[in-house]
Each structure stands twice: as structure tokens, then as C-alpha cells.
Amino acid sequence: MNLRSIYPATVCGIVLLTTSCDATIHEYPGKGESLVVVELNVDRTPPQYYKELVYDQDGNRSETELAPELSQTYTADERLCMRIITELYEVASTESRTNTGRLVARREIAVERLMEAPQDTLQFRVPEGRYRALSWADYAPQSDVSDWHFETGSLDAVLVKVEHKPQVNHHKSSAAGSSDFAIDFAADRQGAPILLRSGRATRADDGSIPVYLERASGRFRLWATDLQEFLASGKRIEDLDVRIIYKQYVSAGYNVDTQTPNAFVESRTMETSPSTVEADGNVLLAYDYVLTSSDREDHVLIDVFLYEDGQELNHYQDIEVPLWRNRETVIKGPFLTRSVGSGDIGIDEGFDDEFVVVIPD
Known part of the structure; x- marks a missing residue:
């Protein structure tokens, strides 16, 4: 990785405090609104x-x-933080895609690179409706917690910075996850979030909606x-x-x-x-x-x-x-001593198998 200086691990903690506090306190539900706590769980176990x-x-x-x-x-370099981005969308149904919904909020936090799940919580104040929380996690330098190996302007269109070449490929690792929930005051007078998963609706008594992020x-x-x-x-x-x-x-x-x-x-x-x-x-x-x-x-x-x-x-x-x-x-x-192939560099026009690339709508 092309980081010129070593930065103390405490910097990441400072970033966590300055970015997370806005997300986790001073959020009080108004009339007809519910307070939802999104719990971020990034799986750090190896594949x-x-x-x-x-x-x-x-x-x-x-x-x-x-x-x-x-x-x-593996252990990520001490100069890096784990960055977690969350976008909250209002959607028509669990089958709807977020590009047809409405972006309600977007939050970005940084936590210590070795922190285990749950890494943090975010609080949102939302009215009645159906919602989806999308979350993405990757690594970023503590000195500049922003897009590093990935461009994340929108979580339905994360892009790899192809020209960015980390010296340690483990730092390309990322994680993604989502969670659907609803707020329905007719079904619950308190407006507790209702977790929508696998065709089931479960009341979240503590107001917490977990998002589980798995390596992408x-x-x-x-x-x-x-x-x-x-x-x-x-x-x-x-x-x-x-x-x-x-x-x-x-x-x-x-x-x-x-x-x-x-x-x-x-x-x-x-x-x-x-x-x-x-x-x-x-x-x-x-x-x-x-x-x-x-x-x-x-x-x-x-x-x-x-x-x-x-x-x-x-x-x-x-x-x-x-x-x-x-x-x-x-x-x-035997990749060190046996030569296989023509040695030409580029697309193999003679490759006669089939590679199917599916680009979802």
C-alpha cells in the first residue's frame, strides 16, 4: 500500500467518535415517527x-x-480503518429495488480495523412505511477516511478503482448486507420496527434492526x-x-x-x-x-x-x-517450470468455452 507515514491507531478511534456520535445520539422520534436503531455486523472471519x-x-x-x-x-495494516457506509431507503415492498425507492439517509462511519461485530449502531427517525438498509464495509487509510479502493457514491453501483493497486491484496476485501423493515402504527401503536426477513414479519421489541455484512x-x-x-x-x-x-x-x-x-x-x-x-x-x-x-x-x-x-x-x-x-x-x-499456452498477452480469441456474464437489471 502506498501510505508514506505510520499513523497511530488512536486516530481511527477519533474518527469513530466524530462520525458516529451524530449517528447514535440526539435522535428523538417526533409525532408519527419511530426511532430505529440499525446494528452493523461485519463478519471478520476468514473465508x-x-x-x-x-x-x-x-x-x-x-x-x-x-x-x-x-x-x-489475515490482519489489515494498522494504518487502516474499517469504513462502513449505510444507506436507508423507503421502498414499496420487499421485492422492490432501491433504485425505484427514495433515499432517506446516508451515513458513513469508521471503526478500528480489528473490531468484531457488532461494530456500531446508527439511529434513524422515520415515519410509517417500508424501508431497506443497505450497508457496505471496506478499508480506508486512517489519515483519509474516504473512497480508497472502491468508489461508493451509491451503494447500488459500487465501483472498483481498477487502477488502484494495494501492495497487500487483503486490503481489497469488502463486505455487504441489507435488511428490510417496516413501521406500521396500525399494527403496533408504539411504532416498533417490524423486521421483514424470509417471508416473516417479526417485531423488534428493542427497536434494533440488524444488518449482517458478509464478504462480497x-x-x-x-x-x-x-x-x-x-x-x-x-x-x-x-x-x-x-x-x-x-x-x-x-x-x-x-x-x-x-x-x-x-x-x-x-x-x-x-x-x-x-x-x-x-x-x-x-x-x-x-x-x-x-x-x-x-x-x-x-x-x-x-x-x-x-x-x-x-x-x-x-x-x-x-x-x-x-x-x-x-x-x-x-x-x-507446476507454474514455475512448465509453460502452457502461446505466451501472447491479451484476450484469448481461441478460447472455446463459454463465460456468461449476467448484469442484473
């Missing part, structure tokens, strides 16, 4: 494992379902299994640079309301360096987060290029990566 793909020296692969155990955890992306890790053969050739893993090229479209935007990607780019590049050598001799060449759908498997197609002093050493192309939201896909193969 569960999803699938393992093993590639051979000829580009063939095998695919195995993995037990849904927790994958490796799938994660993959790319492991090279041929480290010893690579070292035997006289090369050093420390001298390598890795370039991942996404082909055949990759998500670059997200709609928190529909919980799906809604913007795509034809191709993009991610550059990194090998970072971890495991006890079994496998080396982590790269990992990344890709915004994914909430209820189905998505796919990306990538090429892997290895460089030493700017000169290409090897390439392994057309690696198909299945992704599931908040899960981790493990990819293994």
Missing part, C-alpha cells in the same frame, strides 16, 4: 475453503470439493508445486515478479441491493511477488479477491506470467478459476 484445482504440466486439471473449513486469516468477493490462492525443480535450475524465488492477467471479463462493480456484481471490464492486470513457502514445499505465487454473486458460482480466466529483471521466465495460461462468495479456491500446479 471457508471451496474447491481445489490441480493443474498438470500439459494444462489439464482436476477439481475437488473441499471441506468448508476456515482458510488462513470470492478469494483464490495460486500455489506452485515445483519449487525444488525451479531452485535446482539456479533461480531464486526472491527474484521473481508475478503478473496475473484476467481475461474474458472480470467484475469491477457491485450492487449491494441485489448482492451481485453489476459492472465488468474486459481485462485487467494484477502484479505481485511470491510471498509464502509452506512446509510441503509449495510456494504462494499470488492471491486475489474478486467480487462475486451471492447465490451461484462465478468464473474468471487468468494467465500467469513470471518475470526476472523484467524478462519473462515462464507463463501458464488459461487457468479457469471457479469462485463462490466468501469462499476460497485453492489452485496448485
